[in-house]
Amino acid sequence: GQNIDQPTEMTATEGAIVQINCTYQTSGFNGLFWYQQHAGEAPTFLSYNVLDGLEEKGRFSSFLSRSKGYSYLLLKELQMKDSASYLCGASGGYNKLIFGAGTRLAVHP
Amino acid sequence: DTAVSQTPKYLVTQMGNDKSIKCEQNLGHDTMYWYKQDSKKFLKIMFSYNNKELIINETVPNRFSPKSPDKAHLNLHINSLELGDSAVYFCASSPIRDLYNEQFFGPGTRLTVL
Secondary structure, three states: OOEEEOOOEEEEEOOOOEEEEEEEEOOOEEEEEEEEEOOOOOOEEEEEEOOOEEEEEOOEEEEEEOOOOEEEEEEOOOOHHHOEEEEEEEEEOOOEEEEOOOEEEEEEO | OOOEEEEOOEEEEOOOOOEEEEEEEOOOOOEEEEEEEOOOOOEEEEEEEEOOEEEEEOOOOOOEEEEEEEOOEEEEEEOOOOHHHOEEEEEEEEOOOOOOOOOEEOOOEEEEEO
């Protein structure tokens, strides 16, 4: 079957580092997406990992382990505006794409 | 300029009605999508069109019918609306047809079926 698991909610402090984990099961896995979605808004693209390892983009980094079916999104120097839901999505097979329910991150002062 | 736009933003209607949601993108992309995000926030792909050709058609009731008059537009028509159709519907576009690329999402249409 196809499944994506990620924590429902997380809290963190402004200026800190937070890691949002995602495990996935798909047939014919191609790559792993992370999107950010603020409440009441559209998802916006953060990253797409195809190869194992860590990819860094400014304060955000994304990691993938294909053998473990595991990814994480790392957010550094947290800001209040980072409070949002973070959606993990896996593309696999022929034009298959599934998303998790998202992790709601609350950043506190 | 809005990259991906949807109308209407909110839609409240009675069960059994037929309604349409329109989507337009001015990014010059070849591929457009419809997603449904339910109350539990799961984002599920419904359809994808590449240059007016249907390339993804997930298990969606045939009450839902997408129509793409040209590659910049992808509309969604829903017949005989049911309570379970209440959700936020997002349109998205990407430069090419595969799923390995960033997708640009519209602002969403919140559909409430009473």
